[in-house]
Amino acid sequence: MAFERFKNLQLKNYNTFGIPSIAKELILINNIDDIFLAVNQEIFTHKHLIIGGGSNILLDGDYDGIVIKNNLKGKQVIHEDDDFVWVKAAGGEVWHELVMYCVDRNLGGIENLSLIPGTVGAAPMQNIGAYGVELTDVFETLEAIDILTGELKLFSKADCAFGYRTSVFKTNLKGRYIITAVTLKLSKHPLIKMQYGAIKDVLAAQQIDAPTIKDISNAVIAIRSSKLPDPKILGNAGSFFKNPEISSLQYGELKLVYPEMPGFPTQNNLTKVPAGWLIEQCGWKGKRIGNSGAHKDQALVLVNYGNATGQEIIALAEAIQQSVLEKFGITILPEVNLIS
Numbered sequence: 001m002a003f004e005r006f007k008n009l010q011l012k013n014y015n016t017f018g019i020p021s022i023a024k025e026l027i028l029i030n031n032i033d034d035i036f037l038a039v040n041q042e043i044f045t046h047k048h049l050i051i052g053g054g055s056n057i058l059l060d061g062d063y064d065g066i067v068i069k070n071n072l073k074g075k076q077v078i079h080e081d082d083d084f085v086w087v088k089a090a091g092g093e094v095w096h097e098l099v100m101y102c103v104d105r106n107l108g109g110i111e112n113l114s115l116i117p118g119t120v121g122a123a124p125m126q127n128i129g130a131y132g133v134e135l136t137d138v139f140e141t142l143e144a145i146d147i148l149t150g151e152l153k154l155f156s157k158a159d160c161a162f163g164y165r166t167s168v169f170k171t172n173l174k175g176r177y178i179i180t181a182v183t184l185k186l187s188k189h190p191l192i193k194m195q196y197g198a199i200k201d202v203l204a205a206q207q208i209d210a211p212t213i214k215d216i217s218n219a220v221i222a223i224r225s226s227k228l229p230d231p232k233i234l235g236n237a238g239s240f241f242k243n244p245e246i247s248s249l250q251y252g253e254l255k256l257v258y259p260e261m262p263g264f265p266t267q268n269n270l271t272k273v274p275a276g277w278l279i280e281q282c283g284w285k286g287k288r289i290g291n292s293g294a295h296k297d298q299a300l301v302l303v304n305y306g307n308a309t310g311q312e313i314i315a316l317a318e319a320i321q322q323s324v325l326e327k328f329g330i331t332i333l334p335e336v337n338l339i340s
């Protein structure tokens with residue numbers, strides 16, 4: 001038994017930013033036994049990076065370690081009752097294909113998460129979210145293997161400690177587990193979530209007043225395709241920064257100076273401010289520096305015009321952070337994982 005492995009592999013096609021980087025080695029995990037084999041061979045004791053679709057990473061230079069690509073496939077309905085259906089999908093499945101699988105069967109819950117790049121196994125890591133829905137809303141359990149002991153563990157929703165674009169897999173258990181399968185609880189009587197302004201606008205323009213989940217999915221696909229660059233055409237990793245939360249007091253003070261500043265109260269007297277707005281106000285929207293830039297339709301998305309290195313994107317990100325800090329006194333932090 002052996003896994004597929006490649007030496008000195010170019011990762012340009014393994015990250016949606018399209019950043020060139022040579023990995024010392026890449027191993028494909030095609031089945032669970034590959035993981036046990038890797039544990040036995042102590043692969044994970046070397047410097048390593050586990051990737052799915054490579055849609056939320058920024059590679060800084062060559063990677064002097066072993067890249068392990070989660071390529072586990074399969075999705076199926078595992079249980080149902082009168083109201084719900086439980087769908088289990090392997091970690092290496094493409095997220096959007098799982099969304100389509102559910103939408104086609106009229107199983108509601110993840111249609112608002114259509115077209116998010118990446119894999120099923122990566123989705124819980126950062127609790128993916130868009131248009132008023134987060135993974136946690138439909139999450140039931142996940143299975144993951146401890147890369148040091150080979151033990152398979154079942155995680156409940158509470159175990160995952162989901163937050164805004166975060167989970168235990170980005171904090172306390174960072175780098176410790178490989179997510180092999182995720183089970184979602186979807187509804188046979190979908191509750192349509194269209195409170196998000198842009199979705200309402202698209203449906204109104206199409207004169208749809210009783211939307212199905214397919215309509216919602218199509219609307220989200222239309223919005224995302226119109227605002228977010230397609231990584232196959234223009235390298236990017238979606239939102240580069242998280243939306244910062246500031247004290248509502250600071251927000252109130254800023255609002256006096258910038259009455260147009262959007263803000264959404266969260267918990268504990270905090271207000272979430274769209275980083276895209278802050279970045280645009282600092283003049284970055286559509287601005288290009290060499291091979292990198294902030295996208296013309298969504299300033300939160302940094303793009304690679306073709307030949308950018310990780311360093312160029314990092315330099316741009318730092319310049320953006322600096323100007324947002326100077327103008328607004330707000331620190332914005334990357335959502336994308338920096339890998340060096």
Ligand code: EPU
Pocket residue numbers: 129130131132237238239240241242243262274275276277278280285297298299300335
């Ligand atoms: N805005 C600007 N200028 C910009 C971008 C945004 O003024 O260049 C303003 C918009 O006008 C709007 C507000 O900022 O008032 C929010 O913008 P948008 O609805 O596009 O959402 P976002 O906060 O920029 C978040 C997620 C996206 C997700 C969208 C839709 C984060 C970091 N990003 O973006 O997720 O698709 O909401 O729900 O939370 C991702 O994580 O990769 C991602 C794309």
